[in-house]
Amino acid sequence: MSAESVTTRLYPAGILNTLSRKEVERLTGASQGDLAELVRRCSLAVLNSGNESDDAEALLQQYEDFRIEVQQVNRGLRLELNNAPGSAFVDGQIIEGIRELISAVIRDLVYYDSEISGNSHHDLASSSGITNAVFEMLRNAQALIPQVEPNLVVCWGGHSIARFEYEYTKQCGYELGLRNLSIITGCGPGAMKGPMKGATIGHSKQRSKLRRYIGISEPGIIAAESPNPIVSNLIIMPDIEKRLEAFVRLGHGIVVFPGGAGTAEEILYLLGVLLHPDNEGLPFPLVLTGPTESAAYFKQIDKFIRLTLGKEASSRYRIITGDPEAVGQYMAKGMDRVRKHRIAKNDAFYYNWLLTIDESFQIPFVPTHENMAALEISKDLPLHVMASNLRKMFSGIVAGNVKPDGVRAIREHGPFEISGEPEIMESLDSLLTSFVVNDRMKIPGGKAYQPCYRLVR
Numbered sequence: 001m002s003a004e005s006v007t008t009r010l011y012p013a014g015i016l017n018t019l020s021r022k023e024v025e026r027l028t029g030a031s032q033g034d035l036a037e038l039v040r041r042c043s044l045a046v047l048n049s050g051n052e053s054d055d056a057e058a059l060l061q062q063y064e065d066f067r068i069e070v071q072q073v074n075r076g077l078r079l080e081l082n083n084a085p086g087s088a089f090v091d092g093q094i095i096e097g098i099r100e101l102i103s104a105v106i107r108d109l110v111y112y113d114s115e116i117s118g119n120s121h122h123d124l125a126s127s128s129g130i131t132n133a134v135f136e137m138l139r140n141a142q143a144l145i146p147q148v149e150p151n152l153v154v155c156w157g158g159h160s161i162a163r164f165e166y167e168y169t170k171q172c173g174y175e176l177g178l179r180n181l182s183i184i185t186g187c188g189p190g191a192m193k194g195p196m197k198g199a200t201i202g203h204s205k206q207r208s209k210l211r212r213y214i215g216i217s218e219p220g221i222i223a224a225e226s227p228n229p230i231v232s233n234l235i236i237m238p239d240i241e242k243r244l245e246a247f248v249r250l251g252h253g254i255v256v257f258p259g260g261a262g263t264a265e266e267i268l269y270l271l272g273v274l275l276h277p278d279n280e281g282l283p284f285p286l287v288l289t290g291p292t293e294s295a296a297y298f299k300q301i302d303k304f305i306r307l308t309l310g311k312e313a314s315s316r317y318r319i320i321t322g323d324p325e326a327v328g329q330y331m332a333k334g335m336d337r338v339r340k341h342r343i344a345k346n347d348a349f350y351y352n353w354l355l356t357i358d359e360s361f362q363i364p365f366v367p368t369h370e371n372m373a374a375l376e377i378s379k380d381l382p383l384h385v386m387a388s389n390l391r392k393m394f395s396g397i398v399a400g401n402v403k404p405d406g407v408r409a410i411r412e413h414g415p416f417e418i419s420g421e422p423e424i425m426e427s428l429d430s431l432l433t434s435f436v437v438n439d440r441m442k443i444p445g446g447k448a449y450q451p452c453y454r455l456v457r
Contacts, residue, residue, distance in 0.1 A: 005063070005083040010094055012077050012103035015142065019076050027110050028072045035113050038219055042109060042236060043068045045223040046101040047081075047088040059223055070106060079106070101227055101234045104141070108236040109219070111140050117238070130362045134237070134245045135351055141235045143214060143250060144350040150338045152212070153331055154184045154251035156266045157191025158259030158440055159225050168291040168324065169194030169257050175328030176255075177202020177211075181335065184251050187215020187234060188225030191257040196230040214250070218243045224402040239364045240395055244269050249352045253285035253334045255327060256317075258297045260440035261401065264431070265394035269361060271305065271313045272387025278356035283341050284316075285334025292322035297438070304431050308390060308424060309383055360388040367396030367406060369413050372453075377420030393418055397432075400452025401441060410452045419456035429455050 011017070019027070044066050048059060067082040079102070088098045116122050116133050123129030138144050153176055157169065173183060173195030183199045185192035196213045203211040215231035218240055227234055237243040247254075248270060256267060267288075274284060288298050298319050306314050320326050339349070347354045365371065375389045396416055399406030410416070419425070432451075435441045441449050 004086040005066075006086050006089050006092070007082045007084070008089075008092070008094070009078055009080050010099060011075065012079060012106060013096075013100045014103050014107065015140070016077055016103050016107055024072050024076055026114050027077060027106065028070050032070065035109060039070075039106065039109055040066065040068055042105045042219055042222055043081075043102050044085070045226045046105055046234070047085045047098060048223075048226045049088070049098055049101060049229060077106075097229060097232075101231065104234040105236055108137065108141060112137060112238045115140075125363075127357065127359045127362055130242065130359075131245065131249070131353075131357065134242050134249060137237060137242070138235065138246060138250060138351070141233065143233060143235060145210075146348070146350055148210065148349060150252035150335045150342065150349055151181050151210075152184055152214070152251045152253075153181050153195075154247050154254040155191065155195040155257065156186065156247075156254060156259065156263055157257030158263055159186075159188045159190040159192060160260065160440060161190045161258055162439075164291055165258050165294060166190060166194050168289075168294075170198035171324040172255060172257075172289065172327045173198025174202045175324045176331060177204075177208070178206060179328050179332045180206055180208050180210075181328075181331060182210070182212035182214070184212075184214040184216065184247065186225060186262075187217045187222075187227045187231050189228055191259060191263075192225070193228035193230065194257075195255070196228065200230065216243055216246050216250075220399065220403040220405065223404070241362050241364050245357060245362060248273060248284075248355060248357075250350075252338045252352075253331050254287070255331065256286070256288045258290045258294050258440070260435045261394045261397040261432070264301070265391050265398060267301065267305070268309075268387050268391040268394065271309060271316060272361060272384050272391060273355065273357050274316045275309065275313060275383050275387060276356050276358055282354060283334065283337040284355075285331055285337070286317040287320055287327055287330055288317055289320045289324075289327050295321045297434070300431055300434055304427050307427050308379075309387055313383070313387075358384055358388070360385065361391070365392045365395060367392070367399045367416070369409065369416055372396045372416040372418060375418065375420075377418075377424055379421060379424070397453055406452070415452050415454045417454050417456050422457045425455050425457045 044063055063085060065083045069080040071078045071080055088094055122133055124133060169191050177199035183196050185195060213230050213232045215227050216235045216237060218237050237246050254270060290297060302314060342349055345354055375393055377389055400410045400416060436449050
């Protein structure tokens with residue numbers, strides 16, 4: 001593969017191959033307007049697919065002269081790439097998987113901009129309106145397959161994990177693949193790549209006819225976590241909240257591997273949702289797992305959850321260490337419970353309509369210094385409010401660590417200030433410190449970690 005920049009023209013893949021002239025006009029118009037820079041940044045990230053760098057700002061600077069233009073031609077759409085990363089090409093031809101990924105970027109960003117956010121029929125200020133928008137995004141991405149029994153396992157975990165932890169994620173993916181379970185991840189490297197890689201072997205051994213490797217990302221983080229090469233269906237949701245909802249609406253169970261602030265955010269999001277009274281009794285298998293050497297990590301996570309959300313929250317997950325086969329068996333049994341429940345409640349297999357998600361988990365949280373300082377963290381809060389605020393807090397830390405806008409805000413205004421009850425702040429400090437010590441809070445460029453937050457007791 002060439003390391004030099006490439007200028008070329010190509011035709012998109014997938015659903016963008018069959019468009020009406022009106023649709024083509026709308027796509028070209030939207031992609032060349034206010035959306036143009038977002039399309040450029042996300043396209044650059046997928047053209048960088050497979051590279052290990054997690055420095056979004058450095059990538060944008062390295063290819064600051066990269067341009068993508070969506071053109072209308074007689075055959076429909078054509079993409080013109082100027083000064084694209086040479087690693088995306090072989091002998092001058094774009095790698096087919098990357099052509100599919102870049103097509104997904106155009107498809108999702110333009111669809112949301114033209115058909116959902118700008119459409120008066122979509123109420124993005126209400127819970128039901130947001131859930132319907134997530135459904136339409138997933139349907140347009142052809143991620144909803146009817147008449148297929150529950151088999152989608154969401155795998156969460158850090159993009160920066162130790163080698164022995166990465167190998168463990170592959171072993172778990174292999175066990176899931178042997179049981180004909182498909183994989184959804186955040187699409188990046190590390191714990192997002194390992195399960196997919198392992199599952200490909202399990203699926204191949206079983207000659208699985210339906211093998212799916214779905215990656216769900218969002219514009220703010222995709223450049224820091226470029227899609228790994230195994231992702232066969234990339235979906236770009238407009239923000240972190242809709243990305244998280246897409247995971248739990250589309251997936252039938254979740255496996256969580258070791259990670260940092262982003263993984264903590266995901267755990268707290270799911271627990272906050274499952275703690276809603278309407279979701280009592282709704283089967284949603286959840287496993288926290290890692291190699292035996294990572295037992296201390298899960299012990300600390302469990303301790304923090306019990307302190308902040310109580311025993312009820314801890315009862316919603318099972319911790320398994322050092323046993324990939326047990327993870328596969330647990331998730332397979334969980335799929336059967338989900339299948340029986342969906343049949344009994346006459347709910348769809350392909351989208352979890354029955355799951356109640358409170359608006360506080362759906363309305364986008366913008367992690368400004370003011371919003372982060374205003375977060376209330378207290379045991380006096382209702383559990384779902386506490387979980388929501390903790391989720392937002394970790395989301396802000398992720399933004400300050402890796403998202404271009406968040407990194408810029410920290411550079412200009414200093415670290416976020418986070419305050420709360422002393423006991424919780426002490427436990428939070430211990431948890432975050434352990435993330436730093438174990439390299440789970442790496443920042444772009446491999447520099448020594450400088451916290452983007454300051455805890456106020």
